[in-house]
Amino acid sequence: MTTRRVDQIWLFGGLALIILLVTGGWFMMIKPQYTARDSVQADTAETETQLIKEQKRLAELKTELKKITEYKADLLTAQQALPFHNTTNKIPEFLKQLQSLGLEYGVEVTGYAATGEETSSIVATVTELPITLKIEGPVDNTMRLVKHLQTEQPRALLIDNVKLTMTPPKPVLSLSLKAFITATETASVKS
Numbered sequence: 490m491t492t493r494r495v496d497q498i499w500l501f502g503g504l505a506l507i508i509l510l511v512t513g514g515w516f517m518m519i520k521p522q523y524t525a526r527d528s529v530q531a532d533t534a535e536t537e538t539q540l541i542k543e544q545k546r547l548a549e550l551k552t553e554l555k556k557i558t559e560y561k562a563d564l565l566t567a568q569q570a571l572p573f574h575n576t577t578n579k580i581p582e583f584l585k586q587l588q589s590l591g592l593e594y595g596v597e598v599t600g601y602a603a604t605g606e607e608t609s610s611i612v613a614t615v616t617e618l619p620i621t622l623k624i625e626g627p628v629d630n631t632m633r634l635v636k637h638l639q640t641e642q643p644r645a646l647l648i649d650n651v652k653l654t655m656t657p658p659k660p661v662l663s664l665s666l667k668a669f670i671t672a673t674e675t676a677s678v679k680s
Contacts (some may be wrong), residue, residue: 569643580618583644585670587622590642594634596626600663603621606670616670619649624662628653631662638666646670 526667584601591598598624607617638646650665 527659556606566643570645580620580668586642586644590637591624591626591632594626594637595630596634596658598634599623599625609669614672616672617667618670619665619667621665624664625659628660630659635662635664 507631580603587598587601602621604619606616606618609617624634635648635651639648646666646668648664648666652663652664654661654663
């Protein structure tokens with residue numbers, strides 16, 4: 490073999506080795522770095538999108554937090570309308586409230602009677618407490634009290650039956666109504 494031939498073999502061999510090293514370096518060292526970089530950029534973009542969503546949700550929650558007193562007032566009203574079941578079912582307090590309302594409207598609330606609790610056929614967590622009471626006094630005042638019971642007072646009531654007896658000296662209104670109690674306890678809220 491001639492020297493020239495050996496030099497060409499070394500030259501082509503060296504070129505092949507250089508090409509092999511560059512190609513191997515690309516696939517083994519450089520390309521994984523590009524792949525890792527692309528993965529990090531994709532993760533960063535996803536995280537930034539998630540951050541934008543969470544910042545929007547945070548702004549919504551801050552807006553809702555400004556309404557917390559309104560929500561607490563609504564909850565307190567609902568708790569007064571539908572008290573949590575306990576041993577007295579808040580009936581003594583309710584009777585006192587009825588007697589106070591009677592005085593306010595110039596009628597006498599008497600003849601109070603409550604029978605046993607009944608589970609509601611509509612809502613399983615609600616108990617109905619049948620109550621009967623008598624209201625003595627002028628018809629106009631009695632009707633204003635009944636309207637107050639149905640529309641203004643906080644306790645949820647349903648009047649089932651009404652009977653008006655016109656006996657001197659005062660007419661007597663007999664009411665059959667239901668008060669409602671819930672078996673679902675909610676957090677206490679102070680007004």
